[in-house]
Amino acid sequence: MTDYNFAYLDEQTKRMIRRAILKGLAIPGYQVPFASREMPMPYGWGTGGVQVSAAVLTPEDRFKVIDQGADDTTNAVSIRTFFERTAGVKTTTKTTDASVIQTRHRIPEEPLTEGQILVYQVPIPEPLRFLEPRESETRKMHSLEEYGLMHVKLYEDISRHGHIATSYAYPVKVEGHYVMDPSPIPKFDNPKLGDMAAIQLFGAGREQRIYALPPYTEVVSLDFDDHPFEASKADHPCGLCGAEDSYLDEVIVDDAGGRMFVCSDTDYCEARQAAGHRGKDAA
């Protein structure tokens, strides 16, 4: 693929994206409009994340891509192959070895460290979108910190269900100002967003927005004093590695109601198994 520039995008475009990233880092949680390009994969399939990764990757980087926590899901494979072909960067499935990690819907279980960059693929960057469909309105609401609508929504959840009925893409408040959509990660992952040592970048290609969390940013999941935020997961250990602290996928194993729970983070699970941990369903 020598017909294309390093990491596919031309340098002018990368510069434009890097400016948006820098602005995003300077104003944590603020959605920076950027002139998203058509990518050779469909909108909604990670074009925002891909553009952000393309703008931050250097030839020395080691790149990891996960979707649903796993390195071997088809779209993760597709995006990893894209950068192998267009940037020739080394790739890895090990969280600890990666300098740039592009993710869809999860934060790795292994705590990230300084110097790492976590790039999120974001479908709908606007946390207020389903309360107010108009972009012109929601931008105004952010600049005025007018988040009453969101609190009313959460309150209505509690009055109807007894709980805040949002289990993923759970809204957070960044450094006491912007309410931000953390992308559709399960709320189990929300506590990892704050005070993270790595840089977190969020790219929404179709919606033409980039936002960011610099290292060690204060990120608080929205809640009420009498209904505090609770990170939840399936109440089981991993069937393969026995982990009690990781987010689990439920897998149906037969047609008689049999199921097992396994880590969604495949690297975490494999590393634990390699270290000798065994769950009750392990071979």
Added chain:
Amino acid sequence: MYVAVKGGEQAIENAHAWLAEERRGDTEIAELSIAQIREQLSLAVNRVMAEGSLYDPDLAALAIKQARGDLIEAIFLIRAYRTTLPRFGASEPVDTGEMACDRRISATFKDLPGGQVLGPTFDYTHRLLDFKLAADGEVPEAPMRDADLGDVPHVTEFLNREGLIEEAPYDDTPPPDLTREPLEMPAERALRLQALTRADEGFTLGLAYSTQRGYARNHAFVGELRIGAVPVEMEIPELGFAIEIGEITLTECETVNQFKGSKTEPAQFTRGYGLVFGQTERKAISMALVDRALRWEELGEDNVGAPAQDAEFVLYHADNIQATGFLEHIKLPHYVDFQSELELVRKLRREAGVDQVQEAAE
């Protein structure tokens, strides 16, 4: 025993190989050439160029071949290619008044300077399947005459001379560029037109149709519809003047819409405008109607809450590449989100005591 789903890479490769085979179809049947698609499926080629925002019939034909005739997929291929092209300059604005018209009709005047030319249109064909075409595609030669080389002035100019139609003030502000700047609201008319000309034909048609059926009704006459080639000129810095670098075929539609007047302003007709690459008249007419509907504010009309009046709604949903990508992404795995919803629903049901959650036989 559960075995983790592995081998995504191999699955993808195999899927691509199968796709290539399906695209080719029965190898006993002759393969389509790019030239055949370009010449014989030219309206498909035109749509791909228009919505792909790239005027190149050969590339559009290639995209159609590669996409197995799925035009939105072909448009996507063209868009993805287009975005990698370096931009070394901009042409002068094209002058549709200089168009060598293959087709030019007016629904508002029976005759007009420059004449009416039906051109190659389906309009008065009877839509009967031509079984002869299945056996033999040869056609008799169409009658010819020399082209009139006179001026072909725009119909709306006649109305303008009498002050009967709103003035379209000359404005040489460089228009914003949708492909280089993020779309932000409110969008001025130049930007709206730019979005509409590459908008999905079906979506634009549906919106235009809705205005005809009363959702922000504003009766439109096709003042003029013209299709033909216009020269494209570009100023070359080394030369210091503009030279012709080629020509493109365009479809232009100007609608004359119902008027409004007030105490201070006498009644005047208003305008809607459509301009699209290639012979694409359904799209150009639709574009003109939607353009007119979106102008409610500047014309001091009421917002009746119709979809076609809502610039945010129209512009954010008109792009079929954005729409199809996001729509189809729901095919991707969502195990993690679904799992968290599953946990939540189970918890809510447990607390409501509606059923004893059956813990699986493990």
